[in-house]
Amino acid sequence: MNIQVKINGKNVKSEIDADLLLIDYLRDNGCLSVKRGCETSNCGLCTVLMNGKPVLSCSVLAARADGSEIYTLEGLQKEAEEFGTFVANQGAEQCGFCNPGFIMNVIAMLRENENPTDDEIKEYLAGNLCRCSGYEGQFRAIKNFLAQRGAK
Amino acid sequence: MDTKFVNKPIMKKDAMALVMGKPVYLDDVAPKDCLIVKVLRSPHANAIVEEVKKDVALKVPNIECIYTWEDVPQNRFTMAGQTYPEPSPYDRLILDKHVRYVGDPVAIVAGSDEKSVDKALKMIKVKYKVLEPILDFRKSKDNDILVHPEESWKSLCPVGADNKRNLCASETCGNGDVEKVLSECDIVLERTYHTKANQQAMMETFRTYCYIDTYGRLNVLSSTQIVFHARRILSTALGIPKSKIRVTKPRIGGGFGAKQTLVAEIFPAFVTWKTGKPSKMIFTREESQIASTPRHEMEVTVRVGATKEGIIKAVDLYTLSNTGAYGEHGPTTVGLSGHKSIPLYGKVEAFKFAYDVVYSNVMSAGAYRGYGATQGIFALESAVNELSAKLGIDPVKIREMNMVREGDTMPAYYNETTNSCALDRCLEKAKNMINWNEKYPYKDMGNGKVRSVGVAMAMQGSGISNVDVGSATIKVDDDGLYTLLIGSADMGTGCDTILAQIAAESLECDIDNITVLAADTDSSPYDSGSYASSTTYVTGKAVCNACEKLIDIMKEEGAKALGLSVDEVDFDGKRVFGKDKEISTAELAVKSQCGTKTALEVTVSHSSPISPPPFMVGMVEIELDKETGHIDIIDYVAVVDCGTPINTNLARVQVEGGLGQGIGMALFEDVQYSEKGRMYNNSFMQYKLPARNDVGTLRVEFENSYEQTGPYGAKSIGEIVINTPSPALAHAVYNATGVYIHELPITPEKIVMGMIKNEN
Amino acid sequence: MLTINEYVKVKSLEEAYELNQKKTNRIIGGMLWLKMSTLRVQTAIDMSGLSLDNIEETDEEFKIGAMTTLRQLETNESLNNYTNGAIRESVRHIVGVQFRNSATIGGSIYGRYGFSDVLTMFLALDSYVELYKGGIVPLSEFAKMKADRDIIVNIIVKKKPLKCVYMSERISKTDFPVLAVCVSECDGKFIASVGARPARAEAITDCEGILSNGINAESAEKFGKYVTEKLNFNSNMRGSAEYREHLSKVLVKRAVMALGGK
Structure with missing residues (x-):
């Protein structure tokens, strides 16, 4: 079947299988930041923005994304660099494999809620697993980022 | 500490690439058009594969090959990444007629696309003779059911292993008369504790890509902590010379010990060697959960004796460790359960530490952060x-x-003294x-x-004393910059950066002047690998020593250029100088590229007698x-x-x-x-x-x-x-x-x- | 691995219904559970083009479209005002925001999963399932029905004077519940819905008027015991029947106390 998806601002037309998952479709289209960490919708590594909302691209059919607008970290490099620098300054990126999904969801969170409380941060990002950092360094990065943004 | 790069919060050299989602991991760099390798796994915990019907599956379009136990070499090996001769028993085949846990591979399937491979997997018909399994590790020792009855099983080291008793290792050691000291104690407490087979659960599952290079050699790019051990294990398993194999790694999405054992490597390596075609294997999360290398389940019985004032005088510790279907890291993890717990108590007058490591019909265990000490x-x-x-x-x-x-x-820590x-x-x-x-x-x-x-x-x-080897090659490049070659594997921990910090501190230069190239069996100096908490301590010391030697060479060459003796010159990171004369490192680099016989390069290996x-x-x-x-x-x-x-x-x-x-x-x-x-x-x-x-x-x-x-x-x-x-x-x-x-x-x-x- | 041969984004409920009569076809909701199956689906029926992802409120009821996501339930102000925030509490532990942005109420209710927080929650309200052919069925009845080939169009919640409290015990914060409880006082009736026993949720009404003379520590405890005795509990990897029974008494009692503002 044929679909048309706006990936990171560009219209992409493709012929796909009905059961192609959005994650594989995106990776086939060069969005290699999108990672698969599990098959059970539990890890958050594959988070992308679909029509502005963070979703698990491993659990969405590419077919359903027909006509929608998708953003991956490839399309949000400026935000990734701005916030990512705070993560890197903590050494909290560690292996890095969960970073794209985590940063995607941080971006989504801050678009929904400019000044989240500590509990709101932890709850919003609870679906983003990280095995390296114990989360504390990621949390410091978010707090520092918010503080710096607030100071501006 | 008066330092510029050591003891500082330096950003990891690869940090920005990682946070910006750059394609640096195995499945990002493996080409799209390689064979997809998967394995058919046993649904039984203990069974003999009597017959595998693969003719129908082979007819699925796009299927390249299907291998069963009859197709693989019959050399037993261990997948544990350890220094040779490995303490872990040689108890594996690439595919075995005898399957020993639910998930043990029965057949390897390779094809040009995933869907076809999945389809073929479903069409393979296997006839099993189902045997009774041992699922409770407490019943394993001297059970009539043997997990490894085969005659070709072998143990290379004297670790007390005996496959006819389901024993992967067994030992008793101690210091002093523990029973006597316990009998003199005011209180003796005995308890048994049980820990489970936790998964490392790094976010990137096991994965490997293989191809044959220009020279007909098997190139293995893998998410591994142990490139050199991987090369040796693949050589043993495939029955081909080590000179025919190169192992490297891209960025790794976490390891925690899981990737100190070969897990995915062996299957695509076999496929590529047989077919000559590039192939890759990406473990699913399910495979990573059921067929990998988790922590050894252990049951630890402790007797502690103390005076009523609270002085702990004696410890008697017995560990029963469950290595599962295969013996990877079985004989070694268990040792830490006593040797890295008992020494915490400095007034212990006598201790005894005994253990048995047993086989059972569950997933085999491996190395996980803490490695028995936990x-x-x-x-x-x-x-x-x-x-x-x-x-x-x-x-x-x-x-x-x-x-x-x-x-x-x-005494319980090999009589080492706590110098720090x-x-x-x-x-x-x-x-x-x-x-x-x-x-x-x-x-x-x-x-x-x-x-x-x-x-x-x-x-x-900190590393394994007298065993682990870390090496560093450091060389002067154009413009007086340095390249540091190491064999250790940065799995997200940041050791590439940490070792560069040590080099920059030693060479008194900026950390950006140090390029790090790591974990390539063809180009890296030998390193046991990144495990056993060794990289900073062992390889880091090798980097220190290498830098010192390189400075000596630069001083010699600098002195020659300046017409001075070595005693008359000094090095300050930017130049060699003495008697109002100087030559910069950049100039030295230029000199090293023209009409010289001296390499501005040094390789140092290091090993520590203590840990x-x-x-x-x-x-x-x-x-x-x-x-x-x-x-x-x-x-x-x-x-x-x-x-x-x-x-x-x-x-x-x-x-x-x-x-x-x-x-x-x-x-x-x-x-x-x-x-x-x-x-x-x-x-x-x-x-x-x-x-x-x-x-x-x-x-x-x-x-x-x-x-x-x-x-x-x-x-x-x-x-x-x-x-x-x-x-x-x-x-x-x-x-x-x-x-x-x-x-x-x-x-x-x-x-x-x-x-x-x-x-x- | 789930395989799908054909994908149809339907233009009408009739089209969805007709396609759904074939056993090898499947309606996809959020696809989160479906994806984990190894089903071989002939035609995937996608209803995401039917504008069923809205929560409509009238004086009498809430009408929640089958494709409404759990995240919409979580953030919908009037639903949460009506339920004293219980709806938010019932879904906020489910994996993560991304998951809840895809998972639908229709899929959750249709699946009648034992672990379902959503089913537990809505059973304590005056809820109905609007089926395309079968008409409007009370949720308590639907929960007991065997899965058939009809289609959920809306979930309807009748507005009644309501107080409501949701509680669950989870080993880790984003795990399935070991036990989930929703207690409500709906139009003067006390109802306790208990899910993840681990069987699917069932609602027990205070037929003996245990709470009708007021909520206090004693009546709350009695109601906890009463509800627990009426239900069966079993063991799975998250907990034993014995522990679940214990939790049921505790959580129902606590929810009742919270309901009474205590």
Whole structure:
């Protein structure tokens, strides 16, 4: 079947299988930041923005994304660099494999809620697993980022 | 410390690439058009493969090949990444007629696309002769059922292994007459503790890509911690010379020991070697959960003897370790359960440590952060906490009275002396940070909830003494920049950066002047690999030594150019100079490229006769719901002595990450099997890792000692950090409820049921 | 691995219904559970083009379209005002925001999963399932029905004077519940819905008027016991029957106390 998806601002037309998952479709289209960490919708590594909302691209059919607008970290490099620098300054990126999904969801969170409380941060990002950092360094990065943004 | 790059929060060299999602991992760099390799796995825990019908499956379009046990070499090998001769028994074949756990591979299928391979997998018909399995490791030793009855099984090292008794290893050691000292003690406490087969659960599953290069050699690009061991294992398994194999790694999405064992490598390597075509294997999360290399399940029985004043005089520790279907890391992990727990107590006059490591028909175990020390420390630290309660002495006080101190000899740690030990300062600081004296043992919150605290100490090693080798090649490049070649594997820990920091400090140059090239068997100098908390301490020292030697060469060459003797010149990072004359490193580099016979390059190997332990103290405050048993972590305080932290940020994140994993082990992660040996926890849905709202607040501080034998005083940090949560949390639960949980994980159900039992 | 041969984004409920009569076809909701299956689906029926992802409120009822996501339930102000925030509490632990942005109420209710927080929650309200052919069925009845080939169009919640409390015990914060409880006082009737026993949720009404003379520690405890005795509990990897029974008593009692503002 044929679909048309706006990936990171560009219209992409493709012929796909009905059961192609959005994650594989995106990776086939060069969005290699999108990672698969599990098959059970539990890890958050594959988070992308679909029509502005963070979703698990491993659990969405590419077919359903027909006509929608998708953003991956490839399309949000400026935000990734701005916030990512705070993560890197903590050494909290560690292996890095969960970073794209985590940063995607941080971006989504801050678009929904400019000044989240500590509990709101932890709850919003609870679906983003990280095995390296114990989360504390990621949390410091978010707090520092918010503080710096607030100071501006 | 007056340093520029060491003991500083330097950003990792690859950090920005990682946070911006650059394509640097295996499946990002493997080409799209390679064969997809998958394996058919046994549904039985113990069975003989009598017949494999693959003709129908072979007819599926796009299928390249299907291999079964008849197609593979018959050389047994171990997949454990260890220095040769490996202590782990040679008990594997690439595919075996005898399958020994649910998930053991039966056939390898390769095809040009995933769908076809999946289809072919379904069409292979296997006839099994199903045998009775051993699923309870307590019944394994000397059972009539043998997990490895085969004559070709062999053990290369004297570790007490005997496949005809289901023994992967067995030993007894000690110091002094433990029975005599115990008999003289006022109190002897005996307890048995049980820990489970936790999964490392790194976010990137096991994966490997292989191809044949221009020279007809097998190139293996893999997510591995052990490129050199991988080359040797592949050579043994495939029966081809090591010179025909190259192993490298891209960025790795986490390891924690999981990738210190070959897991995915062997299958695509075999396919590519046979077909000459590139291939890759990407493990699913389910495969990573059911067919990998988790922590060894252990049952540890401890007897601790003490005076009524609280002096711990004797420890008798017996560990039964479950290595599962194969023996990877079986003989070695178990040793740490005693050798890295008992030495925490410096007044022990006699100890005995015995163990059996047994085979059983569950997933084989492997190396996971902590490597046996975690299990032993849970047992011994819990026993000491129970002992304190019996004696009515504050458990912190007991530790202050008994803990190992700087300058002590540790009979249970191969008689090594603690040349650097700030455990006493760690305990003091942790106590103040959590406000122990006020909070111990508990406070009733008046709403059905109790807040309580718990404590544990821990140690580990820094590399394997007299075994691990780390090497560094450092060379001067154009413009006076340096390239550092190392064989260790950065798996996210940041060792590429840490070793560059050491080089920059030694060479007195900017860290950006150091290019790091790592973990390539063709170009790296030999390194045992990144495991056993060795890289900073062992390879880091090799880098130090290499830099010193390189400076000597630069001074010699500089002196020659300046017409001076070596004694007359000095080096300051930018130039060689003396007697008002100077030559810059850049000029030296130019000279080294024209009409010279001296290479501005040096390779140094290092190995340490000792393995200086890092030490730490963990203290936790929890809030416990007395009716539901629910636990919330309020505050976790960790104070660590890792010698000099080379990178203060990365050291901190190591601690926080290790605590996170330790909390998962303590409270959530529970591997359970069906009656037939099928694992229930085969996904992240059924094997719950801690999320960020599960870990509470982690507060980490350092109390540095200075380890003379380490680079800039450094010891290790990677593993020790996972050891305190289980005993500290069990202790806090006890202080809240009077229930001591002896089997991990500590679930609300165990707590409440224990409380109900105590009431009755 | 789930395989799908054809995908149809339907233009009408009739089209969806007709396609759904074939056993090898499947309606996809959020696809989160479906994806984990190894089903071989002939035609995937996608209703995401039918504008069923709205929560409509009238004076009498809430009408929640089958394709409404759990995240919409979580953030919908009037639903949460009506339920004293219980709806938010019932879904906020489910994996993560991304998951809840895809998972639908229709899929959750249709699946009648034992672990379902959503089913537990809505059983304590005056809820109905609007089926395309079968008409409007009380949720308590639907929950007991065997899965058939009809289609859920809306979930309807009748507005009644309501107080409501949701509680669950989870080993880790984003895990399935070991036990989930929703207690409501709906139009003067006390109802306790208990899910993840681990069987699917069932609602027990206070037929003996245990709470009708007021909520206090004693009546709350009695009601907890009453509800628990009427239900069966079993064991699975997250907890034993014994522990679940214990939790049921505790959580129902607590929810009742919270309902009474105590």
